[in-house]
Amino acid sequence: MSESLNDLRAFTLVAEAGSFTKAAGQMGVSQSALSHTIKALEKRIGIKLLNRTTRSVSTTQAGEQLLNDIAPLISGIEQKLSALNEFRSSPRGTLRINGTEHVIHSILWDKLSRFAHDYPDIHLEITTDYTLTDIVKDRYDIGIRLGHAVDKDMIAVRITPDMQMMVVASPEYVHTYGNPNIPSDLDHHRCLALRLPTHENLMNWELQKSGDGFQKAEIVNIHPRPVMIFSHAHLLVKAAVDGLGLAWVPALMVKSELQSGKLVSLLDEWVTTYDGYYLYYPNRRQSSPLFRLLVDALRLK
Structure with missing residues (x-):
């Protein structure tokens, strides 16, 4: 029996993603077309490969065995085809x-x-x-x-230097509400927060004050009481520029706003440094x- 490599690849994508929607997006086809492909494959071989519910997709015992057998082979074929780029x-x-x-x-x-x-x-x-x-x-x-x-x-391949996080606000905000001098002052300020979908909660502000040879660095975790919440950091910056509150953001993200004076840095002794970004x-x-x-x-x- 001869099976289409594309159909087998479609099966591995659905099985690994656990979703027709995700797999269809990866292949650039419609969900209904992908579903038809898998049903036709199951009909030809006479074995059910996937269990489908309204919420999830999982492999049957036979489907799991097939996935384990062919996924490394398909990946190897794709790598061999990619290697032909050296001849183009x-x-x-x-x-x-x-x-x-x-x-x-x-x-x-x-x-x-x-x-x-x-x-x-x-x-x-x-x-x-x-x-x-x-x-x-x-x-x-x-x-x-x-x-x-x-x-x-x-x-992992390093692609950026270390990343600094800082508290920023517009000059108008500072004129109206004042300048926080220590982290606990933030409890009395209008804060702008970022929601992290991984944990469905708000990102804490980790403020770090560098120590010296005799004193260890001090770290304070702030749980902001936000007046506005965003899912994307660039909206956070826009809100800060418009004077709507304080934001805790990467310094590189607001470099131009700091240079132009649209934003000013606050709590300068509490700038936190993280390991940089890596490509992996x-x-x-x-x-x-x-x-x-x-x-x-x-x-x-």
């Missing part, structure tokens, strides 16, 4: 990237734009979110996160020439 004058293919809105918009966009101009036949799919996405399960080629959030079994990927990806082009383009020079 202009490499082509698709690379899927997952990172936070901040790192894509404020740090990497110029490099990604240049890469897209240099390699017009390489299609980039860029997803921004604040969840700790499993890039293997969701079939992303590359993830971009702060160093502490990268799984230990991934290959599973070991099996590094043999792809297409993949290496993107890693080289984004790495910290």
Whole structure:
């Protein structure tokens, strides 16, 4: 019996994603077309491969065995096809990237734009979110996160220096409400907060005061009582510029606003520094020439 490689690949995508919707998005087809493909595959081989409910999709025992047997083979075939890019004058293919809105918009966009101009036949799919996405399960080629959030079994390439977080506000806000001098003063200020979808709660403000040779660094965790809540950091910055409250944001994100005077930094002794951003990927990806082009383009020079 001969089966289409595309149909088997469609099955592995659905099985690994646990969702027809996600798999259809990855393949660029409609959910109904993908469902029809899987049903036709099951009919031809005479075995049910997936259990479907209104909320989830899971493999049957036979489906799990098939997935374990063919997923490494399909991945190997895709890598071999990708390796043929070495014989093309202009490499082509698709690379899927997952990172936070901040790192894509404020740090990497110029490099990604240049890469897209240099390699017009390489299609980039860029997803921004604040969840700790499993890039293997969701079939992303590359993830971009702060160093502490990268799984230990991934290959990681540093792409930014350390990241500083600071409290900022507009001059108008400071004129109206005053300047906080210590972290506890924030309890009496109008704060702007970011909601993290991973935990469905608000991001705490971790303020750190550097110590000296005799005194250890002091860290204070602030649970803001927000007057406004956002799911994207750039709206947070806009609200701060408009004088609606205080925001705790990456310094690089507000560099131009600080230089222009639209925002001022507050609590300057309490600037927190985190490990920078890393590009990360599973070991099996590094043999792809297409993949290496993107890693080289984004790495910290």
